[in-house]
Amino acid sequence: xxxxxPVLAATLVEQINLPxxxxxxxxxxxxxxxxxxxxxxxxxDGLIVGMDxxxxxxxxxxxxxxxxxxxxxxxxxxxxxxxxxxxEQGIEKVDFIxxxxxxxxxxxxxxxxxxxxxxxxxxxxxxxxxxxxxxxxIVNRTDEKSLADLIFKYGQDRASRxxxxxxxxxxxxxxxxxxxxxAEIVCRALGNKGNRSRIHPATRTFxxxxxxxxxxxxxxxxxxxxxxxxxxxxxxxxxxxxxxxEDRIVKYDFRQNGTDGIYKIITKKPLIPSQEEIDENHRARxxxxxxxxxx
Numbered sequence: 001x002x003x004x005x006p007v008l009a010a011t012l013v014e015q016i017n018l019p020x021x022x023x024x025x026x027x028x029x030x031x032x033x034x035x036x037x038x039x040x041x042x043x044x045d046g047l048i049v050g051m052d053x054x055x056x057x058x059x060x061x062x063x064x065x066x067x068x069x070x071x072x073x074x075x076x077x078x079x080x081x082x083x084x085x086x087x088e089q090g091i092e093k094v095d096f097i098x099x100x101x102x103x104x105x106x107x108x109x110x111x112x113x114x115x116x117x118x119x120x121x122x123x124x125x126x127x128x129x130x131x132x133x134x135x136x137x138i139v140n141r142t143d144e145k146s147l148a149d150l151i152f153k154y155g156q157d158r159a160s161r162x163x164x165x166x167x168x169x170x171x172x173x174x175x176x177x178x179x180x181x182x183a184e185i186v187c188r189a190l191g192n193k194g195n196r197s198r199i200h201p202a203t204r205t206f207x208x209x210x211x212x213x214x215x216x217x218x219x220x221x222x223x224x225x226x227x228x229x230x231x232x233x234x235x236x237x238x239x240x241x242x243x244x245x246e247d248r249i250v251k252y253d254f255r256q257n258g259t260d261g262i263y264k265i266i267t268k269k270p271l272i273p274s275q276e277e278i279d280e281n282h283r284a285r286x287x288x289x290x291x292x293x294x295x
Contacts, residue, residue, distance in 0.1 A: 005281040006033030007102060007240055008289045011271050013037050015291055016236050021045035022095040025086070025230075027079035027223060028052060030104050032061035038096070039068035046070035049094075051085065053078045053128035053214075054107065078128060080222035086230065093232045099223060100240040101216070103127075105283060115210065117202040120180030125206075125213040135209040139176050144168045154217075154245065155208030163189045163205055179206075207243065217245060224253040228262050231294040237263075238291045247288050254292045263292040 012034065018024065020043040026035045029050030039048055048070055050061050058074045065072045077085050079099060086094070107127065108115050114124030114135065125135040142150070148164035151157050166189035167176065176182055183202040190201045211217060227237050241247040247270065257263035270288035278285045 005284075006030075006037075007100060007281065007284045007287045008271065008273055008277070009034055009037055011273075011289060012098070012238060013041075015266065015271070016096060016238065018042065018046075018096055018236075023047045023049070023091065023093070024096040024098065025049045025051065025082065025094050027082060027097060027099045028101065029061045029074065030054075030057050030100065032064035034098060034100060035061065035072075036064050036068065039065060039070050039072075042068070042070035044069050044071070047091075048072050049086065049089065049091065050074045051077050051079055051082070055129075056112075057104070078219055080219035082223060083226045083230065092230075093235075094230050095232050095235045097223075097227050097231065097235075097237045099220075099238070101220065101246050102240065102242045102283060102287065114179055115206070117179055117183035117186075117200055117206050120178050123177055123179050123182055125210045127214055131213065131215075133213065135182075135213050136175075136177055138209060138212060139167055139182060140171050150212055151205050151208045153208070154211040155204035155206075156245070157204035157208070159190055165189070182206075211245070217249060220246060220249055221253075224250065228257060228294065233294055235294045236266075236291060237294075238289060240287055240289050242286050242288075247290070250290050254290055257292065261295060264295055266291040266293055 018038060018041060020041065022042060024038055026048060029035055029052050032050065035048050035050055050072065052058055055076045058076060062074055073089060075085050107113050111121040113127060114122045123136040144164050147167060148161045151163055152160035157163065163186055166185050170176060170185050186202040186205050231237060239250045241250055254263055254265055258265045267290050270290050273284040273287055
């Protein structure tokens, strides 16, 4: 399984100077890479609360953070429920909220999640297995117009109607159950146009389905709504996004809270990885980091 390298980690540490007794919430703790760097600056009075929808990530984060000085609490939860989870722990206020919205390389390669269009695996895409509907449920049950609208809205694919038509035509004969089947259908729908693209023809369709299955944008909005009430004065919120739909939501939320006098915007423009980091970690290439501070 591919090693997970935390994106924009050095940049984050440069930008955010936490007190040694800070309470940090890493809402997408993954393998603990970002948290480990901040934990090194915290004392025994500090606390890191790590959340993740992928229950397999928590033991990996626990192993990475096992020898840090600060206290660590790990919770299997979606970050949309940050207020409830912190309340359960008796935590009212925090100094730093971090959300890295990217997938880990290991998740993409793992058959359990069914995310890859490069490798044939069961078509699932649920990062949190407690969710009811998989990507297979969506592609096999959604009507053609709604499917086209979904692919256009979340995948920003102009060929969404044609892709939806090909999917519906195929499923009349055979149920679509694998990522390989779906990728092949999308490639057929796009034909030569797909071959001319810089990205794989199925990229946008797979992105759209993953966002829909995991309710990613709705959950991000819930996190951003919760954050101002949870942050201490001068507390920080940092979000790393990987596509324009996510980044736009973060940008407008920070801007509105800035206008309302709730946030001071630290990043007038999003911070992006250096070419050196992209060369070392290809998945960082589309990352954008935005940071705000509670007034």
